[in-house]
Amino acid sequence: xxxxxxxxxxxxxxxxxxxxxxxxxxxxxxxxxxxxxxxxxxxxxxxxxxxxxxxxxxxxxxxxxxxxxxxxxxxxxxxxxxxxxxxxxxxxxx
Numbered sequence: 001x002x003x004x005x006x007x008x009x010x011x012x013x014x015x016x017x018x019x020x021x022x023x024x025x026x027x028x029x030x031x032x033x034x035x036x037x038x039x040x041x042x043x044x045x046x047x048x049x050x051x052x053x054x055x056x057x058x059x060x061x062x063x064x065x066x067x068x069x070x071x072x073x074x075x076x077x078x079x080x081x082x083x084x085x086x087x088x089x090x091x092x093x094x
Contacts, residue, residue, distance in 0.1 A: 001037075002025060002026065002029055002033065002034065002037045003025070003026065004023045004024070004025055004034075004037065004038065004041065004076070005023060005024040005025075006021070006022070006023055006024075006086075006088045006089065007022040007023060007024055007075070008088075008089065012089065013089060015077075016085070016086070016089035019079055019080045019081075019082065019084070019085075020077055020078070020079050021077070021078050021080065021086050021089055022075065022076070022077050023038070023075075023076045023077075023078070024073055024074070024075065024076070025051075025073070025074045025075075025076050026073070026074065027053055027072050027073060027074050029074065031049045031051055034049060034051070034076050034078075035049050035078070038076075038078055042086050044080050044081070044084045044085075044086065045080065045081040045084060046078050046079070046080060046081075047079045047080065047081055048078065048079040049076065049077075049078050049079075050076070050077040050078075051074055051075065051076050051077075052074070052075050053072060053073075053074050053075075054072065054073050054074070054075050055072055056069050056070030056071045056072050056073070057069070057070050058070075
């Protein structure tokens with residue numbers, strides 16, 4: 001079971017209307033396993049998968065001025081078959 005989190009922003013909502021859906025995933029997962037997991041979890045047909053590794057951000061503690069670094073993560077953008085959608089990306093009323 002791969003932990004997939006949807007990324008909900010104005011940009012991803014507008015791209016979801018064009019059948020492109022964006023998720024956050026662990027860095028070590030590959031495109032094939034991510035495609036299978038999305039198809040199994042949401043019962044959709046995935047046509048294309050794009051991935052990119054996002055570096056963790058540096059954070060500075062004000063108390064002791066130490067710098068800590070957040071963990072890296074992978075952004076996954078999938079294209080679904082026409083007519084299919086994922087309900088997580090739907091906004092309220094129109």
